[in-house]
Structure formats: structure tokens, C-alpha cells
Amino acid sequence: MIYFDNAATTPVLPEVKNFLCKALDIYGNPSSVHTLGKFARSEIETARKTIANYLKVKPENIIFNSCATEGNNTIIRTILNNKDRGNVVLSAIEHKSVKEAIKFWANKSIEIREIKVNKNGVIDLEHLYHLIDSNTILVCVMYVSNEFGTIQPIQEIAKICSDKGVPLLTDAVQAIGKIPIELKNISYATFSGHKFHAIKGSGFLYISDEANYEPLIVGGGQENGKRSGTENVVGILSLAKALEIIVSNFSRYQEQLKKLRDLFENLLLEALPDAQIVGKDAERSPSISSVIMPKFFGAEIVNKLSEKGIYCSTGSACLSGEYEPNKHMLKMGFSQEKALRMVRFSFGLLNKEEEVIECIERIKEIYRLN
Missing domain, CATH: 3.40.640.10 (Type I PLP-dependent aspartate aminotransferase-like (Major domain))
Incomplete structure (x- = not known):
């Protein structure tokens, strides 16, 4: 898990x-x-x-x-x-x-x-x-x-x-x-x-x-x-x-979270160059990475990863079988399509680098890149 x-x-x-x-x-x-x-x-x-x-x-x-x-x-x-x-x-x-x-x-x-x-x-x-x-x-x-x-x-x-x-x-x-x-x-x-x-x-x-x-x-x-x-x-x-x-241990923990986030984003963009990091040009928390994923709705990615024992979340809700775009992304100027494809990965003090690497491998499987 x-x-x-x-x-x-x-x-x-x-x-x-x-x-x-x-x-x-x-x-x-x-x-x-x-x-x-x-x-x-x-x-x-x-x-x-x-x-x-x-x-x-x-x-x-x-x-x-x-x-x-x-x-x-x-x-x-x-x-x-x-x-x-x-x-x-x-x-x-x-x-x-x-x-x-x-x-x-x-x-x-x-x-x-x-x-x-x-x-x-x-x-x-x-x-x-x-x-x-x-x-x-x-x-x-x-x-x-x-x-x-x-x-x-x-x-x-x-x-x-x-x-x-x-x-x-x-x-x-x-x-x-x-x-x-x-x-x-x-x-x-x-x-x-x-x-x-x-x-x-x-x-x-x-x-x-x-x-x-x-x-x-x-x-x-x-x-x-x-x-x-x-x-x-x-x-x-x-x-x-x-x-x-x-x-x-504040400085060490902060660096630990940033290292996990940066590793995740670097490996993800290497595997999926069309993915887009939301907020990448602003000062960000070291613990949160929100990504616009290509091809799939965000909720689909969340469900597929959940089946593999990896838990993340999305700002898009599924109501009556229909996906809704992340309303805040629309406020930020993103298209409805991109607002439907956002997935949030957020890291904590108990996470490890091996978990990031494993997660990327499972994402590659979803996109049939392995």
C-alpha cells in the first residue's frame, strides 16, 4: 500500500x-x-x-x-x-x-x-x-x-x-x-x-x-x-x-518532502512529457503535486491506481456517472478538459523514495509504457 x-x-x-x-x-x-x-x-x-x-x-x-x-x-x-x-x-x-x-x-x-x-x-x-x-x-x-x-x-x-x-x-x-x-x-x-x-x-x-x-x-x-x-x-x-x-527536525523534514515531490514530478514528466504540473511557476508547498494527466480523466487515474494499492485524489467529482471539472482550475483559466484531468499526489513524513518510483511504474502500466 x-x-x-x-x-x-x-x-x-x-x-x-x-x-x-x-x-x-x-x-x-x-x-x-x-x-x-x-x-x-x-x-x-x-x-x-x-x-x-x-x-x-x-x-x-x-x-x-x-x-x-x-x-x-x-x-x-x-x-x-x-x-x-x-x-x-x-x-x-x-x-x-x-x-x-x-x-x-x-x-x-x-x-x-x-x-x-x-x-x-x-x-x-x-x-x-x-x-x-x-x-x-x-x-x-x-x-x-x-x-x-x-x-x-x-x-x-x-x-x-x-x-x-x-x-x-x-x-x-x-x-x-x-x-x-x-x-x-x-x-x-x-x-x-x-x-x-x-x-x-x-x-x-x-x-x-x-x-x-x-x-x-x-x-x-x-x-x-x-x-x-x-x-x-x-x-x-x-x-x-x-x-x-x-x-x-523541520529543515530535514521540509527537504525530505521536497525531494519526494521533485523526484515524483521529474520521473512523471520523463514518462509522460504531455503531463502538466499545476502551479509549477509559483512558490509551492513541498508536499503537494497536482498534475494534469494526458488521455484519462483524473478520477479514472485515481481509480486505476487505487486498484493497484496506490492512493491519491482528484479535484473532479463523479456525480451520477458523469465527471465534473475541477471548479477552481476553471477559475484559474484552465480549459474544462484540463480541469477534468487533474490528479493530486500529496506526500507525508512516512513516505519513501521507493514508493515514488513504484507509483511511476504503475502509472506507466496504465499508459502501457512498460
């Missing part, structure tokens, strides 16, 4: 698994005043400090939750709740958890404005500048594209938003553990643990000191009243442990 779908979710690191076997014994309720509760609370606060140190922010700016989707909904609801006018600006290729949350929480009078992107998936900064006006209440741009690996010029975006006095929300799910993160001038950032080798159901939200905030979940008053519900102690500890491991 070869797993190249790490942008969807990552396997838990072996070191994290071993750590969590012991963490399962921390079963006290962190809100309890007895010794077991106090110990659980202490472990949570230590994890919060670990994450805050990594992001170079204060521990009180970190709120634990279940995932980035919850974080995105929380912030979008905070900004849009009871607003009867204004506009929200977001990238044309923004994650569905942001787009759908805006549609769900926005009053019908709220205008939604999309920032143009180029063929690499990078937003047009000048267009962003002109879209923001005195009625703009929120800007949303993901740090790294989950589909193409494109890294947005987030600090330039943040500067524009700061200068215009508008809060910026960035979904940083595909950035954490892959590239250095800078949160200066960013109001909100959301993260999911299962995207960086921690466990599912664990995530956190960064909120700047100046940013407005209303809890999505109320009741018990946990997380200083910002996110009620008994804390997922094991999940929270997995976040800190995975980050601790990655940060301690």
Missing part, C-alpha cells in the same frame, strides 16, 4: 502513537478540582505553550477545538452574525469550509466578492486592494492551497488588510508542519491536527489580541469561555507531540 493523499489526512506518526498510549491514562476531567483534573489541566496548558511557541504567539491566543472547519465557522459566524450590510472578500479558490460557511451565516444583503487568481493559483494583490472598501467586514485567504500547494503571499495580504483596518482569516491547514508560518497582522488562523500527523478530531484556532470573537459552542465555559465542551485531552496532546517532533 502506498499512500499519497496526505493533503486529505495524514497517518499518525509512530512516536505520537506510542506517546498517546500513555496519554490515554490521563482521564481526569480538566475542569475538576481534584488531583487528576489538575494534572489533565496542566498537560493541556503545556501543550498550548508548545503550540504558541511554535507560532511565536501568546498561549492565550490559542483556542483548542475539533478542526479547522469548526474554527472557520466560528470566526465567520462571529463576523457575520446579525450583520445586515457589508461585504466579504475571499479568494476564488478558497476552501469549501470557508465558502459554505460564508453562504450559511451571511444575511442575503451581505455581498460576497472573489479575488482573481492567476494560472498558478496565486491571488491578484492589486485586485484584492481594490475589492476592499469601507463596507468590507472580513477577508478570507487560505495560507496554502489544499488542491495545488500554491503558497499565497500571506504577509502582503495581511499588510493590505491591516492598513485598511479589515480582519483577515487564513485557513493554515496545509501550511503547518510544511512551511514556516508568520502570523503578523493576521486576525485569525485555523488548524487541523490530522493534517500534520496528529489525530482526527483535534485542532486549534489562533485569535489575535485585537480580533473580535464570539463562541460557536457555549455551555461549560471551557477554553476561557471561548469554546465550551470537555476538552479532548488526548487529541490536544497529540497536536503538541506531533508539532514537537516536526519542529525538532
Whole structure:
């Protein structure tokens, strides 16, 4: 089995698994005043400090939750709740958890404005500048594209938003553990643990000191009243442990991912010269390679590789037996035909070069090149 779908979710690191076997014994309720509760609370606060140190922010700016989707909904609801006018600006290729949350929480009078992107998936900064006006209440741009690996010029975006006095929300799910993160001038950032080798159901939200905030979940008053519900102690500890491991070897891991991606792309283009790497002319995450494959629909390639025990993904969905093109590629200016042929291969810390070579051999079989 070869797993190249790490942008969807990552396997838990072996070191994290071993750590969590012991963490399962921390079963006290962190809100309890007895010794077991106090110990659980202490472990949570230590994890919060670990994450805050990594992001170079204060521990009180970190709120634990279940995932980035919850974080995105929380912030979008905070900004849009009871607003009867204004506009929200977001990238044309923004994650569905942001787009759908805006549609769900926005009053019908709220205008939604999309920032143009180029063929690499990078937003047009000048267009962003002109879209923001005195009625703009929120800007949303993901740090790294989950589909193409494109890294947005987030600090330039943040500067524009700061200068215009508008809060910026960035979904940083595909950035954490892959590239250095800078949160200066960013109001909100959301993260999911299962995207960086921690466990599912664990995530956190960064909120700047100046940013407005209303809890999505109320009741018990946990997380200083910002996110009620008994804390997922094991999940929270997995976040800190995975980050601790990655940060301690960050340069090596980053180089490891880039080496895998570059080997994959070089071998693939050697075998299939008509293939096209999406976003190749932009700064990209070292872990994602999205390819326009010749001859076959992307979903066909995914299915054929899956039959051979190799797992990747596509931005094209099959509905009622009909394939649909990747909508974000259409926004980027690609033809419908090319948008139907995209396949995403995404690499993680547990992948090896031999797996890349094996994958290319299986792709050659599909194209009968062997």
C-alpha cells in the first residue's frame, strides 16, 4: 500500500502513537478540582505553550477545538452574525469550509466578492486592494492551497488588510508542519491536527489580541469561555507531540518532502512529457503535486491506481456517472478538459523514495509504457 493523499489526512506518526498510549491514562476531567483534573489541566496548558511557541504567539491566543472547519465557522459566524450590510472578500479558490460557511451565516444583503487568481493559483494583490472598501467586514485567504500547494503571499495580504483596518482569516491547514508560518497582522488562523500527523478530531484556532470573537459552542465555559465542551485531552496532546517532533527536525523534514515531490514530478514528466504540473511557476508547498494527466480523466487515474494499492485524489467529482471539472482550475483559466484531468499526489513524513518510483511504474502500466 502506498499512500499519497496526505493533503486529505495524514497517518499518525509512530512516536505520537506510542506517546498517546500513555496519554490515554490521563482521564481526569480538566475542569475538576481534584488531583487528576489538575494534572489533565496542566498537560493541556503545556501543550498550548508548545503550540504558541511554535507560532511565536501568546498561549492565550490559542483556542483548542475539533478542526479547522469548526474554527472557520466560528470566526465567520462571529463576523457575520446579525450583520445586515457589508461585504466579504475571499479568494476564488478558497476552501469549501470557508465558502459554505460564508453562504450559511451571511444575511442575503451581505455581498460576497472573489479575488482573481492567476494560472498558478496565486491571488491578484492589486485586485484584492481594490475589492476592499469601507463596507468590507472580513477577508478570507487560505495560507496554502489544499488542491495545488500554491503558497499565497500571506504577509502582503495581511499588510493590505491591516492598513485598511479589515480582519483577515487564513485557513493554515496545509501550511503547518510544511512551511514556516508568520502570523503578523493576521486576525485569525485555523488548524487541523490530522493534517500534520496528529489525530482526527483535534485542532486549534489562533485569535489575535485585537480580533473580535464570539463562541460557536457555549455551555461549560471551557477554553476561557471561548469554546465550551470537555476538552479532548488526548487529541490536544497529540497536536503538541506531533508539532514537537516536526519542529525538532523541520529543515530535514521540509527537504525530505521536497525531494519526494521533485523526484515524483521529474520521473512523471520523463514518462509522460504531455503531463502538466499545476502551479509549477509559483512558490509551492513541498508536499503537494497536482498534475494534469494526458488521455484519462483524473478520477479514472485515481481509480486505476487505487486498484493497484496506490492512493491519491482528484479535484473532479463523479456525480451520477458523469465527471465534473475541477471548479477552481476553471477559475484559474484552465480549459474544462484540463480541469477534468487533474490528479493530486500529496506526500507525508512516512513516505519513501521507493514508493515514488513504484507509483511511476504503475502509472506507466496504465499508459502501457512498460
